[in-house]
Structure formats: structure tokens, C-alpha cells
Amino acid sequence: xxxxxxxxxxxxxxxxxxxxxxxxxxxxxxxxxxxxxxxxxxxxxxxxxxxxxxxxxxxxxxxxxxxxxxxxxxxxxxxxxxxxxxxxxxxxxxxxxxxxxxxxxxxxxxxxxxxxxxxxxxxxxxxxxxxxxxxxxxxxxxxxxxxxxxxxxxxxxxxxxxxxxxxxxxxxxxxxxxxxxxxxxxxxxxxxxxxxxxxxxxxxxxxxxxxxxxxxxxxxxxxxxxxxxxxxxxxxxxxxxxxxxxxxxxxxxxxxxxxxxxxxxxxxxxxxxxxxxxxxxxxxxxxxxxxxxxxxxxxxxxxxxxxxxxxxxxxxxxxxxxxxxxxxxxxxxxxxxxxxxxxxxxxxxxxxxxxxxxxx
Numbered sequence: 489x490x491x492x493x494x495x496x497x498x499x500x501x502x503x504x505x506x507x508x509x510x511x512x513x514x515x516x517x518x519x520x521x522x523x524x525x526x527x528x529x530x531x532x533x534x535x536x537x538x539x540x541x542x543x544x545x546x547x548x549x550x551x552x553x554x555x556x557x558x559x560x561x562x563x564x565x566x567x568x569x570x571x572x573x574x575x576x577x578x579x580x581x582x583x584x585x586x587x588x589x590x591x592x593x594x595x596x597x598x599x600x601x602x603x604x605x606x607x608x609x610x611x612x613x614x615x616x617x618x619x620x621x622x623x624x625x626x627x628x629x630x631x632x633x634x635x636x637x638x639x640x641x642x643x644x645x646x647x648x649x650x651x652x653x654x655x656x657x658x659x660x661x662x663x664x665x666x667x668x669x670x671x672x673x674x675x676x677x678x679x680x681x682x683x684x685x686x687x688x689x690x691x692x693x694x695x696x697x698x699x700x701x702x703x704x705x706x707x708x709x710x711x712x713x714x715x716x717x718x719x720x721x722x723x724x725x726x727x728x729x730x731x732x733x734x735x736x737x738x739x740x741x742x743x744x745x746x747x748x749x750x751x752x753x754x755x756x757x758x759x760x761x762x763x764x765x766x767x768x769x770x771x772x773x774x775x776x777x778x779x780x781x782x783x784x785x786x787x788x789x790x791x792x793x794x795x796x797x798x799x800x801x802x803x804x805x806x807x808x809x810x811x812x813x814x815x816x817x818x819x820x821x822x823x824x825x826x827x828x829x830x831x832x833x834x835x836x837x838x839x840x841x842x843x844x845x846x847x848x
Contacts (some may be wrong), residue, residue, distance in 0.1 A: 489587050489611040491746065493631045496679070496817050497661070497813045497814070497817065500675055500679065500816050500817060501813055502662060502814050503527060503659060503671075503675045503678070504604075504656065504663045504665060504668065504671065504672065504675065504811070504813075504816075505536070505653045505656050505663070505665070506523055507520060507523055507667070507671035507674060507675065508665035508666055508667045508668060508671055509649060509656070510522075510523045510657050510667075510668070510671075511599065512563055512564050512565050513562045513565055513566075513584065513651065513708055514565075514589040514699065514700045514701070514702050514703045515541070515564075515566040515699065515700055515703075515840075516564075516599075516649055517541050517564050517699050518541075518675075519565050519621070519627060520525075520563045520564075520565075520671065520674075520697075521537070521541070521543045521548075521697065524543055524563065524674055524678070524697050525543060525556070527604045527678055527688045528678065528681070528695075530543050531545070531547070531678065531681040531682060531685065532545040532546055532547045532585075532681060532693075532695070533546055533548045534546040534548075535628045538711060538714055539708060539710065540698075540699050540700070540706065540707045540710035540711070541632065541699040541700075542696055542697065542698050542708075542710060543563070543696070543697040544692070544694060544695070544696050544697075544711060544714075544715070544757055545681065545687070545694070545695040545696075545697075546672050546692060546694055546695075547681060547684055547692070547693040547695075548689050548692050549562055549591065549689055549691055549692050550687075550688045551688065551690055551691075552690065553692055553717065553829065554689070554690040554691055554693045554830075554832040555690070555692070555718035555830065555832060555835050556691060556692050556694060556715060556716065556717045556718050556719075556828055557691040557692065557693050557694065557717065557718065557719050557720070557721075557827045558696055558711070558712070558715050558719070558721070559677055559680065559693070559694070559695050559696065559715035559720070559721045559723055559827075560696040560698050560708045560712070560720065560721070560723065560743055560783040560787060561670060561673045561674050561677045561695070561696065561697055561722075561724070561783075561825055562670045562697075562698045562699070562700075562701030562705065562707065562708070562713060562724065562782075563670065563671065563674050563697045563698065563699070563700070564670075564672075564699055564700060564701055564702050564707075565666070565667040565669075565671075565702070566583075566584055566585030566586050566636075566667075566702055566805050567584045567585070567586070567650060567651050567652075568581040568582065568583055568584065568596070568649075568650035568651075568671075569581060569582045569583075569584060569605065569647060569649060569650065569686060570598070570634075570644060570645065570647060570648040570649075570650060571646060571647055571812060572646065573644045573646060574633075574641070575647065576635025576637070576641075577606070577635065577638075577639075577642055578611075578634065578635055578636070578637070578638055579598070579633060579634040579636055579640055579644060579650075579764045580629075580633055580646075580790060580792050581629060581632065581633070581634055581650060582629060582701060583629065584703065585590060585643060585702050585805055586805060587625070587805065588627055588628045588629055588843040589626055589627070590806055590807065591610045591627075591632050592610055592611070592612045592627060592632065593609070593610060593611075593656075594609070594610045594652060594653075594807060595607065595608075595609055595652070595653040595654070596608050596609070596610060596634055596650050596651065596652055597650070597651050597653050598634065598636060598644060598648050598649075598650050598653075599643060599648060599649045599651065600643055600645065600648055600818060601647075601648065603605070604608060604643060606636060606639050606643065606644075607636075607638075607653065608634040608635055608636040608639075608650070609634070609635045610633070610634055611632070611633055611634070611637075612627055612631055612632055612633075612658040613631070616636045618746060621758045622740060623759050634640055634650060637766065639652070643830065652666050652807045653809060654666050654807040656714035660813075661741065661811070661812050661813050661814055662740070662811065662812055663810075663811055663813060664807075664808045664809070664810050665808065665809060666807045666808065666809065667809075667831075668751065668783075668801060668809040668811045669724075669725045669804050669809060670723075670724055670725055671800060672725060672799055672801065672811045672816050673723045673724055673725060673799055673816075673819070674697055674841070675721060675816050675820075676799065676816050676817075676819040676820040676822065676823065677695045677697070677723060677736055677820070678695075678820070679691075679816065679819075679820025679821070679823075679824075680695070680820040680821070680824040680827070681693070681695060681824075682744055682820070682822050682824075682826075683820060683821055683824035684827065684828065687824060687825075687828040688782055688828065689827055689828040689830070690832070691718070691719070691826050691827060691833060692766055692829065694715050694717065696708070696711045696715070696811060698711055698783055700782055701724075702783070703725060703787040704786075705782065705783045705785055706786065707783075707787045708722070708783035708787055709786035709787070709789065709790060711726075712787045712790040712792055713784065713790055713840050716792070717792055718792075719756060719793055719795075719834065719835065720756075720787050720792055720793065720795070720797070720834045720846070721756070721760075721794065721795050721797055721798075721823065722783040722784035722794060722795070722797075723783075723785060723798075723799075723819070723823070724779070724782040724783065724796070724797075724798050724799075725795050725798055725800070725801040725804065725811075726738060726745050726747075726798035726799070726800055726801065727801070727802075728740040728800025728801050728802050729791060729800070729802045729810075730802070736773060736774060736775060736776060737770050738800045739772070740800045740801070740802060740810065740811065740812040740815060741800075741801060741812040742770060742772055742800070742815075743764075743769060743770035743771045743772060743818050744769070744771050744772070744797050744798070744799060744814060744815060744819040744822055745760055745771065745772045745773070745774045745797065745799070745800055746760045746764065746771050746773060746774070746775045746795070746797060746825055747773075747776050747780065747784075747795070747796035747797070748773065748774070748775055748776070749775060749776035749777055749778070749780065750777070750778070750786075751769065751776065751778070751779060751780050751784060751785060751788055751794075752776070752780070752784060752794060752795055752796055753788075753793035754792060755793070755834070756793050756795035757796075757836065759795070759826065760795050760797065760822070760826055763822060763825055763826045763829060764822055767821075767822075769818055769821060769822050770818065770823075771822070772800070774798060776796070780796055782796060782798075784796045789790045795832040797819060797822065797823070799815050799816060799819050800812070
């Protein structure tokens with residue numbers, strides 16, 4: 489993959505199109521897990537699935553092992569859940585990470601208990617039939633429903649997962665698709681493993697594709713407890729191309745985002761910054777004064793040093809998220825270089841500074 493920028497970018501685009509369509513709500517990640525596993529062939533020494541459904545790929549150190557480096561990247565997606573099946577052919581729904589304003593007229597796929605994937609449409613009362621009061625009201629889940637009247641209502645059950653049916657497209661250097669949060673980051677981990685094929689490294693590299701992040705990052709905690717990493721990175725996406733008062737403006741196409749804040753370990757954040765600067769990788773800063781909303785929150789609860797890299801993304805948790813392919817490539821390169829440069833002395837410094845978590 490790393491032979492030329494064009495070759496890298498094409499493979500990244502191919503994976504974005506493939507991964508964005510893979511099934512993987514929280515706790516039901518088997519579809520995306522299978523897709524990622526196929527792409528890992530030849531890139532690592534071990535692949536396993538733990539009891540939480542995390543996919544764990546291990547690339548052993550090229551010489552005497554000095555430690556374990558873990559990159560945790562969640563693979564689940566936001567979705568809807570069926571809360572009620574009506575005889576009239578409609579489903580009532582509850583959200584897992586979706587704003588109801590986005591839903592009217594969207595195409596969806598209902599994943600039934602029997603394993604069928606059946607199409608539906610999110611409907612609402614037509615404008616002609618609304619009162620002045622309802623026209624000015626923002627629809628919520630009491631007003632919305634999924635129309636599945638083209639199917640037998642008996643095929644559906646309370647608890648069926650519902651994902652969005654949208655067709656990905658590209659406009660170079662961008663790709664627009666659903667579930668790029670966090671499939672784009674999963675691809676960055678795969679790119680990192682590709683780069684590591686050409687590098688020497690003294691730390692075992694653990695690429696964790698974690699489960700259930702969208703409901704609390706529970707998979708990452710299980711994986712962290714299992715692996716016991718000496719150094720770890722949570723890899724996710726963050727809000728790009730939004731200029732909000734009081735926030736640092738992050739831009740797609742300007743490189744990975746290195747976060748700083750009290751949840752994150754000072755020396756890991758500094759190490760990422762130094763690595764990016766030393767290797768000519770353009771990067772951006774993000775300040776997170778409290779919890780990060782990523783796998784990092786659960787990793788630090790297990791007591792292990794953790795940093796956070798995010799890829800800037802526009803329109804998060806919508807049916808057409810926007811990402812710059814170059815940002816994914818450079819994030820993968822940063823991960824590989826940071827992992828290849830890790831030494832036992834880095835872990836010793838972290839041990840000496842244990843408990844020091846202030847923002848740098």
C-alpha cells in the first residue's frame with residue numbers, strides 16, 4: 489500500500505466505500521468486524537476476537553520486545569432501535585446517537601431477528617396536513633415512524649436494529665458517506681500496519697477495533713484490561729470545518745488532530761507532537777477540558793497512559809459525513825512512526841511521572 493501517495497489514497501477510498509456500508513451497531517459489530525479482518529490479512533501476526541466483540545490484531549516487535557503499544561479504534565455505528573411494531577405497517581423507533589431532525593424521508597434498512605435486511609422509509613405527516621403549530625415544531629421521535637408497509641409486519645420485532653441506507657460518493661480529495669465515524673479511523677489503523685511492514689519497532693503493536701463505543705466505550709475497557717498496554721492511543725474523529733466561538737477551529741485536509749487535556753497523559757500527548765514535528769506531519773491541536781467522549785475515557789479508567797488522535801470530520805452522526813482521504817493517510821503514518829520510535833525509556837519516564845495528568 490505505501491508505494492506512492494496515489495496508491496495509498498485509492499486503497500483508503502476503496503475501504504471507505506466498503507466499510508461505510510458494513511453492518512455494525514453497538515454490540516452487533518459482526519459485519520464490520522468481518523470486513524476489517526479481511527483487510528488485515530498479511531499485515532499482522534495474530535488476530536483474535538475477545539468476549540466483548542473487539543477485534544484485536546497484533547504485530548510483534550521486529551526485535552526484542554520492550555513493551556506493548558495499543559491503538560484503540562471503535563468500529564460500531566449510530567443507529568435506531570425498533571421500540572414498537574404497529575399492525576398498520578409502521579415501526580416506532582428510539583435513537584442510538586441520532587438527532588431526529590435528520591430523519592424525515594431517509595431510507596433505512598431494518599435488520600430483523602430472522603436475519604433479513606428489509607428496506608423502509610422514515611415518514612412524517614405531510615406539510616399539507618399539518619397545523620400551524622406542528623409546522624413550527626421540530627419533529628421528535630413521538631412524531632416519526634419507519635414505514636415498512638411493503639412488508640409483512642410479522643417480520644419485525646421490538647429490538648430490531650435499523651441502519652441508514654445512503655450511497656457513498658467521492659469528490660477528490662473528499663469522501664462523503666455514513667459511518668465514517670469511526671470507520672475512517674479504523675482505516676488509519678490499517679494504514680499504520682501497512683507502514684510498519686517497512687519499519688523496525690521494539691514494541692508489539694496492538695490494533696484494537698473496539699465495540700460499543702457509541703454507548704459508552706465499553707469494548708475499549710475490556711481490551712485494555714486484557715492487553716495491559718504500556719502506551720496507548722485512542723483513535724477517533726472530531727468536528728472539522730466548524731467555526732464556533734470559544735473553540736479551536738479544526739479543518740479537514742490540515743492533518744490529524746492531537747488532543748490535550750486532563751484525561752490524557754502528558755508525556756504521550758507530547759510524544760505525539762514531537763513525532764509529528766520531527767517527521768514533517770502537519771497536525772492540529774484540540775483542547776478537551778473534561779471527558780473526551782472516546783475510547784480514551786475507558787482506557788484511563790484502567791490506569792494506563794493514553795493519548796488521543798482524532799481525524800477532522802464534517803457532519804458527524806449524519807447520513808453523509810465528510811472526510812479528507814489525506815488526513816486518514818497522515819494519521820496512519822503518525823501512528824506507525826510513533827509506534828516505531830517507542831523505547832523502554834519512554835515507559836520508564838511515564839512511570840516516574842505517574843499521576844501527572846495536567847494539560848501541556
